[in-house]
Amino acid sequence: MQVRPRRGFESTSEKLFSRVASRTTLLLLLLAATLASTTQLAAQAAASVTLLKASRMLDPRNGRVLASAAVLIEGDKIKQVGSSSEIGVPAGAKIIDLGTATMLPGLIDGHTHLLLDIVLPPEAERARRYNGTFVPDLLLAIVESPSKRVLLGAQHAREYLECGITTVRNLGHSGIDGDTELRDAINAGRIPGPRLAASGRKLITRASYVQSLNPALTDAILQQEFLLIDGADGARQAVRQNEFQGVDVIKVTADANLTVAELTAVVEEAHRAGLKVAVHAVDKTSIQTAIDAGGDSIEHGNEVTEQQLKQMRDKGIFFDLTPTSYGDFFTKIFQGTIAESLTMRAARLEADESDRQRYHDLAEQVRQSGFHGGFEAHDNQLYDSLVQRVLKSGVKFAAGTDMCWHYPGKTCGQASTSRFPTLHAAGMPSLDVIRAITTNAAEMLGWQDRVGAIERGKFADIVAVSGDPIADISELERVRFVMKGGQVVRNELLSH
Ligand SMILES: [Zn+2]
Numbered sequence: 001m002q003v004r005p006r007r008g009f010e011s012t013s014e015k016l017f018s019r020v021a022s023r024t025t026l027l028l029l030l031l032a033a034t035l036a037s038t039t040q041l042a043a044q045a046a047a048s049v050t051l052l053k054a055s056r057m058l059d060p061r062n063g064r065v066l067a068s069a070a071v072l073i074e075g076d077k078i079k080q081v082g083s084s085s086e087i088g089v090p091a092g093a094k095i096i097d098l099g100t101a102t103m104l105p106g107l108i109d110g111h112t113h114l115l116l117d118i119v120l121p122p123e124a125e126r127a128r129r130y131n132g133t134f135v136p137d138l139l140l141a142i143v144e145s146p147s148k149r150v151l152l153g154a155q156h157a158r159e160y161l162e163c164g165i166t167t168v169r170n171l172g173h174s175g176i177d178g179d180t181e182l183r184d185a186i187n188a189g190r191i192p193g194p195r196l197a198a199s200g201r202k203l204i205t206r207a208s209y210v211q212s213l214n215p216a217l218t219d220a221i222l223q224q225e226f227l228l229i230d231g232a233d234g235a236r237q238a239v240r241q242n243e244f245q246g247v248d249v250i251k252v253t254a255d256a257n258l259t260v261a262e263l264t265a266v267v268e269e270a271h272r273a274g275l276k277v278a279v280h281a282v283d284k285t286s287i288q289t290a291i292d293a294g295g296d297s298i299e300h301g302n303e304v305t306e307q308q309l310k311q312m313r314d315k316g317i318f319f320d321l322t323p324t325s326y327g328d329f330f331t332k333i334f335q336g337t338i339a340e341s342l343t344m345r346a347a348r349l350e351a352d353e354s355d356r357q358r359y360h361d362l363a364e365q366v367r368q369s370g371f372h373g374g375f376e377a378h379d380n381q382l383y384d385s386l387v388q389r390v391l392k393s394g395v396k397f398a399a400g401t402d403m404c405w406h407y408p409g410k411t412c413g414q415a416s417t418s419r420f421p422t423l424h425a426a427g428m429p430s431l432d433v434i435r436a437i438t439t440n441a442a443e444m445l446g447w448q449d450r451v452g453a454i455e456r457g458k459f460a461d462i463v464a465v466s467g468d469p470i471a472d473i474s475e476l477e478r479v480r481f482v483m484k485g486g487q488v489v490r491n492e493l494l495s496h
Pocket residue numbers: 111112113171402
């Protein structure tokens with residue numbers, strides 16, 4: 001129904017009122033505009049200026065090291081980069097001198113799951129409660145309180161930032177809106193954390209991940225964590241659903257059940273909305289589906305062939321290496337988990353001191369022993385060859401930790417940064433490792449205009465280590481200074 005305007009029946013007082021009202025509106029608008037520009041000026045005047053200095057600054061793009069480096073920061077952006085002698089110090093600038101340290105761009109983890117903290121279960125429990133690739137804790141994460149889960153994500157976000165990871169791409173397992181809300185809370189300054197590219201719910205086919213759920217509740221459970229792809233139209237719907245939720249990237253799991261037509265629909269719909277598509281693909285068939293459909297990055301890619309690497313290179317598809325289980329990672333967390341539970345039991349024991357001591361000794365034995373629970377999921381030799389083939393192929397590559405495990409004795413950030421040096425152990429030169437988690441990762445995210453390099457106009461996301469990360473890549477596990485957007489998060493280096 002439309003309401004007709006009362007033309008011809010306007011009283012004089014009404015006319016007068018409307019004239020006064022419009023004049024008042026004009027005045028108010030003028031006042032608001034003046035206030036806005038005054039506020040803007042005040043904000044500009046208040047934008048803090050910082051001069052950050054260190055003996056060395058590594059540029060991952062070309063491997064050059066600038067001696068006596070200085071970075072002039074205004075507000076949250078980099079204004080000027082050069083040697084100390086080139087850059088004048090503006091009046092009132094705050095000076096932070098990192099001494100003999102090496103500065104490099106803030107680290108970027110291309111593949112995270114901030115809202116997971118899985119305790120690795122013993123083999124017997126895994127076998128008894130077999131549920132596809134889902135360990136019991138993964139299911140628990142879905143059915144627990146989303147509020148509790150997002151607070152866990154907040155803890156992890158802080159831990160990542162403290163370890164020098166200033167940007168992450170979070171690829172699923174966050175409930176419906178856990179990671180988009182976490183991102184917004186960080187951006188609003190409510191909690192500390194890295195810049196976060198959020199994928200929202202992961203798109204999967206019905207056969208992926210979870211089996212043996214209560215049939216009466218299956219869909220209700222799945223919808224808390226995933227969007228199901230069922231045909232090309234369903235695939236488009238799933239992307240739109242995430243788009244509505246305000247995601248930054250689309251994450252899809254490709255398996256033997258996902259068709260090229262379905263994934264192509266996902267890619268088309270995502271690209272239409274300006275979103276990139278990260279495809280989890282491990283086996284040859286899934287990797288081929290991802291290539292044929294034109295995904296933007298392939299996550300994991302364990303079984304990639306030479307031919308597929310060539311196709312990826314020609315199409316400009318990123319290879320996102322995830323060295324999560326490389327080395328003795330699972331042995332370490334398995335030992336740690338058993339030792340932790342023995343220590344906790346000792347603490348609870350009401351028995352005498354000698355009993356408690358026995359448990360403590362046992363815990364220490366487990367920590368020290370070569371004993372493990374058979375969780376070496378990865379053939380390290382295969383991983384070495386994968387890393388070297390990726391390097392040789394000329395395909396664009398980045399790296400992500402895929403960290404989702406509870407690592408006793410380490411924060412989530414420490415567990416994650418322990419993964420980067422393993423790329424070097426697998427044969428990747430240090431400079432390429434650093435590129436994989438700075439410059440290259442920024443391009444993979446499509447954020448190369450804002451992060452990934454210490455350059456004028458980019459966010460002042462800068463970290464520093466005491467030594468030379470090219471000579472010793474494990475320096476990345478010991479980040480001593482962290483700045484995000486011009487704000488110092490951590491500084492363990494003496495200021496002179
Ligand atoms: Zn993952």
